[in-house]
Each structure stands twice: as structure tokens, then as C-alpha cells.
Amino acid sequence: MPRAAEKQxxxxxxxxxxxxxxxxxxxxxxxxxxxxxxxxxREAAARSWAEQNAAALDERRAWIAAQGAPLAAWQVLKTx
Numbered sequence: 001m002p003r004a005a006e007k008q009x010x011x012x013x014x015x016x017x018x019x020x021x022x023x024x025x026x027x028x029x030x031x032x033x034x035x036x037x038x039x040x041x042r043e044a045a046a047r048s049w050a051e052q053n054a055a056a057l058d059e060r061r062a063w064i065a066a067q068g069a070p071l072a073a074w075q076v077l078k079t080x
Contacts, residue, residue: 012033022029050057069075 014029019029022032064070
């Protein structure tokens with residue numbers, strides 16, 4: 001059975017009107033905040049990875065443009 005993620009208490013500042021509406025709608029502000037933060041972290045990590053690996057990705061694209069895709073002769077789905 002997977003272990004539950006360790007939770008840590010924190011304070012955030014949000015617009016009072018939005019918080020009031022969320023509470024009136026019985027929304028789980030903590031869960032929504034955690035999901036939004038998780039998405040932001042995932043997106044920032046992906047951007048960081050792409051920036052750190054941009055040169056290698058450019059080299060690979062140039063190689064494929066010059067040499068063709070590896071194993072292209074055995075490709076089942078042809079797009080051209």
C-alpha cells in the first residue's frame with residue numbers, strides 16, 4: 001500500500017472575496033491550492049529541463065534533418 005504523502009502546514013495570502021466564495025461553495029481550498037502548486041511545479045520543471053537540454057535537442061533535430069530518422073525504413077506509420 002502506498003504511503004500517504006507527508007503534509008506540511010503553510011500560510012498563503014489570497015483575495016478575501018475569492019476565499020469567501022470558495023468557502024460558500026464548500027470547496028476544499030487546501031486541495032485546490034496543492035493541485036495548482038503541483039501543476040506549477042511540474043510546468044516549471046519541464047521548462048527548466050527544456051532550457052537545460054536545448055542544445056542537445058537542437059543537435060538531435062539537426063542530425064535527424066541531415067541523416068533521416070533512425071529506423072525510418074522500418075516505420076509502420078508513414079506520414080509522408
